[in-house]
Amino acid sequence: FIDVGISIGTTRTNQAVIEYGKDVRIQVDVNNTLKESIYDMVMEVSVGGNVIDEKDVKVAKGYYNSVKDVVRWDVSSDDKLEEVEPGRSRDFTFEIKPNAVEDKASMQVRASVYARRVLGNEVSEELIGFADASVKFTSSLLMLGEAGRNTSSFTDIGPIPPKAEETTTYTLTLVAQAGANDIVNAKVETSLPQYVEWLDNVNGVGSIEYNPITKKIVWSVGDVDARERAQTSFQVALQPSKSLIDETPVLLGVQELRATDRFTNTTIHATGLTINTEMSEEAGYEEGNGEVVE
Missing domain, CATH: 2.60.40.1530 (ntegrin, alpha v. Chain A, domain 4)
Known part of the structure; x- marks a missing residue:
C-alpha cells in the first residue's frame, strides 16, 4: 500500500x-x-x-x-x-x-x-x-615515490648535482600503501623518459617487468593488508645532454596504481607524481641538488 x-x-x-x-x-x-x-x-x-x-x-x-x-x-x-x-x-x-x-x-x-x-x-x-x-x-589508496642514492643495497655513482654529458645513477623507490581495507592484485604502471637508462637492478616486494622498447615499467605489487605498505626500489642512470643544463630532469613518469578493494570488491586507483633528480633535503642534500650543471 x-x-x-x-x-x-x-x-x-x-x-x-x-x-x-x-x-x-x-x-x-x-x-x-x-x-x-x-x-x-x-x-x-x-x-x-x-x-x-x-x-x-x-x-x-x-x-x-x-x-x-x-x-x-x-x-x-x-x-x-x-x-x-x-x-x-x-x-x-x-x-x-x-x-x-x-x-x-x-x-x-x-x-x-x-x-x-x-x-x-x-x-x-x-x-x-x-x-x-x-x-x-572503499579504502583510500596512496602512491608515493622518491629518488635517492645508495639505498636498498644499491651503490650509486656519478656527480651530484648531475653534470652534463656525465653519468649519474639514482635509486628510485616506490611505495603502494593501503588504507582501511585490504587490497589485492595491486599493480603500478609507469615509464622512463627517453634519456633515462634502466639498469635492471631491482629490490623489493612483488615483481617488476621492464619493456626496453616502450620504456614502460609494470610493478606487480600483489596483496597489501589494511594500513600496510609495499615497497620496491630500482636503479636508473642519467647522462644529461647540454640541452638539460639548468633544468631538473624527470627520472620517472606518473605512477598509476590500481588494485581491488577486498571489502567492497571494487577497483580503486591512486596516482603518484613524477619523480625528478631533486633529492630530499631531509636526506642531507642541498637545495638544487637535482639541477644539471655544465
Whole structure:
C-alpha cells in the first residue's frame, strides 16, 4: 500500500559502494499507491555502522537524534505530511559525512514510514512501510615515490648535482600503501623518459617487468593488508645532454596504481607524481641538488 524506496546518491538501490572520503546523500521516497489519501505521515530512518559522525548529519526538514541514531520527520516539521493524496509522493533527504577511517567502513539504513487512512466507516487504519539499504566504503589508496642514492643495497655513482654529458645513477623507490581495507592484485604502471637508462637492478616486494622498447615499467605489487605498505626500489642512470643544463630532469613518469578493494570488491586507483633528480633535503642534500650543471 505504501511504496518505500531508498536512493544512495542518485541511484535507487539497497546496496551501494561509496568512494572513500565522499559524503553520502540518502533520499527516501514514499508513494501513496492507495485510492484514498493517507494522513499524519511519520518517517523514521535508523542509521547504523562504524562510520557515522554524529556531529555531521545534515537533515532537510527533519531532526537527527544522535542518542537513538534516528532521523525523524513528522507533521510538526513538514506540514506536507499532514495529507498525501492518492498517487502522490513525499521524499525525505539527509546527508552524512562519514568517518571513513574505520576498517571495513559500512553503514546500514532502515526507513520506516507510518501513516493512517480513513475507511468508509470513519475508522482509522494504521499503515506501515519499510525499506532497507546498506553502504560500503572503499579504502583510500596512496602512491608515493622518491629518488635517492645508495639505498636498498644499491651503490650509486656519478656527480651530484648531475653534470652534463656525465653519468649519474639514482635509486628510485616506490611505495603502494593501503588504507582501511585490504587490497589485492595491486599493480603500478609507469615509464622512463627517453634519456633515462634502466639498469635492471631491482629490490623489493612483488615483481617488476621492464619493456626496453616502450620504456614502460609494470610493478606487480600483489596483496597489501589494511594500513600496510609495499615497497620496491630500482636503479636508473642519467647522462644529461647540454640541452638539460639548468633544468631538473624527470627520472620517472606518473605512477598509476590500481588494485581491488577486498571489502567492497571494487577497483580503486591512486596516482603518484613524477619523480625528478631533486633529492630530499631531509636526506642531507642541498637545495638544487637535482639541477644539471655544465
